[in-house]
Amino acid sequence: MSSQGMLEGADIILKALVDQGVDTIFGYPGGAVLPLYDALFKQNKIRHVLVRHEQGAVHAAEGYARSTGKPGVVLVTSGPGATNAITGLVDALMDSIPIVCLTGQVPTHLIGTDAFQEADTIGITRAATKHNYLVRDVEDLGRTIHEAFYVATSGRPGPVVIDLPKNIQVEEGPYTGSPKLKHKSYRPQIKGDLDQIRAAVDMIANAKRPVFYTGGGIINSGPAASQLLREFVRMTGFPITSTLMGLGCYPASDKQWLGMLGMHGTYEANLAMHECDVMINIGARFDDRITGRLDAFSPNSKKIHVDIDRANINKCVHVDIPIVGDAGHVLEDMIKVWKSNVHQPNKDALADWWAKIDEWRDRDCLGYKQEGDEIMPQYLLERLQDLTKDKDRYITTEVGQHQMWAAQYLGFEAPNRWMTSGGLGTMGYGLPAAVGVQMAHPESLVVDISGDASAMMNIQEFSTAVQFNLPIKVFILNNSYMGMVRQWQDITYDGRYAHTYSEALPDFVKLAEAMGGVGLRMEKPGDVDKVIKEMIKNNKPTIVDCRVAVLENCFPMVPSGAAHNEMILGPEDVETDREDDPTLV
Amino acid sequence: MAQDQAIFQHTIAVLVDNEAGVLARVIGLFSGRGYNIESLTVAETDHDEGLSRITIVTSGTSMVIEQIKAQLERLVPVHRVQDLTTDGPCVERELALVKVSGTGDARVESLRLGDAFRARVIDTTTDSFTFEITGASSKIDAFVALMGPLGLVDVSRTGIAAIKRGAESL
Numbered sequence: 001m002s003s004q005g006m007l008e009g010a011d012i013i014l015k016a017l018v019d020q021g022v023d024t025i026f027g028y029p030g031g032a033v034l035p036l037y038d039a040l041f042k043q044n045k046i047r048h049v050l051v052r053h054e055q056g057a058v059h060a061a062e063g064y065a066r067s068t069g070k071p072g073v074v075l076v077t078s079g080p081g082a083t084n085a086i087t088g089l090v091d092a093l094m095d096s097i098p099i100v101c102l103t104g105q106v107p108t109h110l111i112g113t114d115a116f117q118e119a120d121t122i123g124i125t126r127a128a129t130k131h132n133y134l135v136r137d138v139e140d141l142g143r144t145i146h147e148a149f150y151v152a153t154s155g156r157p158g159p160v161v162i163d164l165p166k167n168i169q170v171e172e173g174p175y176t177g178s179p180k181l182k183h184k185s186y187r188p189q190i191k192g193d194l195d196q197i198r199a200a201v202d203m204i205a206n207a208k209r210p211v212f213y214t215g216g217g218i219i220n221s222g223p224a225a226s227q228l229l230r231e232f233v234r235m236t237g238f239p240i241t242s243t244l245m246g247l248g249c250y251p252a253s254d255k256q257w258l259g260m261l262g263m264h265g266t267y268e269a270n271l272a273m274h275e276c277d278v279m280i281n282i283g284a285r286f287d288d289r290i291t292g293r294l295d296a297f298s299p300n301s302k303k304i305h306v307d308i309d310r311a312n313i314n315k316c317v318h319v320d321i322p323i324v325g326d327a328g329h330v331l332e333d334m335i336k337v338w339k340s341n342v343h344q345p346n347k348d349a350l351a352d353w354w355a356k357i358d359e360w361r362d363r364d365c366l367g368y369k370q371e372g373d374e375i376m377p378q379y380l381l382e383r384l385q386d387l388t389k390d391k392d393r394y395i396t397t398e399v400g401q402h403q404m405w406a407a408q409y410l411g412f413e414a415p416n417r418w419m420t421s422g423g424l425g426t427m428g429y430g431l432p433a434a435v436g437v438q439m440a441h442p443e444s445l446v447v448d449i450s451g452d453a454s455a456m457m458n459i460q461e462f463s464t465a466v467q468f469n470l471p472i473k474v475f476i477l478n479n480s481y482m483g484m485v486r487q488w489q490d491i492t493y494d495g496r497y498a499h500t501y502s503e504a505l506p507d508f509v510k511l512a513e514a515m516g517g518v519g520l521r522m523e524k525p526g527d528v529d530k531v532i533k534e535m536i537k538n539n540k541p542t543i544v545d546c547r548v549a550v551l552e553n554c555f556p557m558v559p560s561g562a563a564h565n566e567m568i569l570g571p572e573d574v575e576t577d578r579e580d581d582p583t584l585v
Numbered sequence: 586m587a588q589d590q591a592i593f594q595h596t597i598a599v600l601v602d603n604e605a606g607v608l609a610r611v612i613g614l615f616s617g618r619g620y621n622i623e624s625l626t627v628a629e630t631d632h633d634e635g636l637s638r639i640t641i642v643t644s645g646t647s648m649v650i651e652q653i654k655a656q657l658e659r660l661v662p663v664h665r666v667q668d669l670t671t672d673g674p675c676v677e678r679e680l681a682l683v684k685v686s687g688t689g690d691a692r693v694e695s696l697r698l699g700d701a702f703r704a705r706v707i708d709t710t711t712d713s714f715t716f717e718i719t720g721a722s723s724k725i726d727a728f729v730a731l732m733g734p735l736g737l738v739d740v741s742r743t744g745i746a747a748i749k750r751g752a753e754s755l
Contacts, residue, residue: 155659
């Protein structure tokens, strides 16, 4: 029993989570978090989703966060519980996903003694998180949790770890802090500098060959930023492209949309970037998958860069007008300035620019050849797009060829509908992410676009989906290869497929059934529509084994170390003597 | 060498919360991103507010120096970052304890040189002196070099402490 006004640590933690609006946590119990699990057992405000591996817990929380705009919450035990979570934390760090991860720790008096299941979680996660805390005194507990939520969700979002020694979970203390807590030092810049914004708008108004290059920062700013972006892009009449992380911030069905840019971006998007005279980067970070060879990146453009993280300014690419601030706030100000100055874009120049872009579009870079009686992966995704686009749909992906095909052939009309591992490129992300998305959106269609190799990385989370009746669809583009690695071996290692063949794959249909779900298979183009429809109708966790053309590669491609105007459009463009440059990624 | 590839040395002052692990965060940032640390000093400077001041001497291209400052600023327990090299002028000092062991002429000579450098003897035995010397790092380098042949056995240096000239605070 607690004395007056005092609570046990575990209850302080749960009260703080409830006060933060948390309704779902993803976790896995263990010795060092038993008191917290016992407190969870005695309440009914927070649902706990039992994953099968702690990495899955973090990815599920990422899916939950990315699809709702709320922070995802994870609870794992000390030692292996914490170390298993690391990949998920780094994934969230790279893609700016707000996560609060509670880790159990051995009691404070045992820290440093190599106790059972002890790991230096704070040391290990320092570079894997935006910030981390070790709570050594129960009096700091409530405040620390509220501070962690503030840090995870404000500025550039990211993962925060709170390490909770077991004795802190049972000691009594006062409930301190509140969701309105003010942080003593951390004050990210939200509003952009107005003079810089004015200069940017002037540059935009005088552009002859402009392009908007947008990214995940728009999604992180919230749906209002996507709305403002649409408004501004339509006001200007400019073409727009986006990174992998920004898909959905602008509707793919719109005529100003050029498709994704970068290594597997469209011909028109990459050439527009290469030839533009003014580049308007909002919420993207000039990642190497975007820029290609840096010294040949968009050589003749003036660049505007809006980013909430000052460290992204001039990190890889020198820009002319940097604006530090939240994408939504800056867009709002840009629109105001544009309207108040009655700016008009240069209509003639813009018409010429669009004519050039239309020529590039006519190359139809996403065209592909039907080979025999095989299911072409591109065709498969086109059909998936057609049969699901009108549904309340969320897509997650793993990492590889299937991910790039999904980005190319699925169209996203709204933000928060596309969950993928961009920065870290984590195979095994999509299945647990789908679990998290489906928890947040139980009635929606949630599809994990997967590959045969990625699927095996976190297949155990299919059991989680079965346990919680989550009708996720694991849509495996099965070519029995680690397709993207093999593609690089095709291009730069003379087709020597060192260990990229997926030998001893399971029978995915039987596997789904053995785990308590439904398994479907397609083998010929004629099966595609029927199986996809069956998958959609099915309200149980489902694995679809799509046997696709085995040796198909993903194009267009800007090979590592090439410039945007040196794209490979199809297998016929692949030079056989190309070498892998070990100085590049 | 192109102008943007030239390497410059900068002295950076960082005001941080004096909490466990804060120094590891700063050092981890430098090692993780491949930046140089040429000198680093840290101590609590405001007990009531719980603040410590870290002085870092680093070097890099101007783009790297800008990155270092931006990366430091985004650490959660960091209150302020000041580039004393560009926001200067500033004064920089280092303190060293230099132990010399010997007898006879060398011992007398070390004492004479210590005097010339305005070093203070803070510990002595019949066959050793320990000097305390303060000044620019180059002065300490010179003193340590001179002590070499006179029986130098140990040196402990603090690294650089720096502060901006004038009335302004960090």
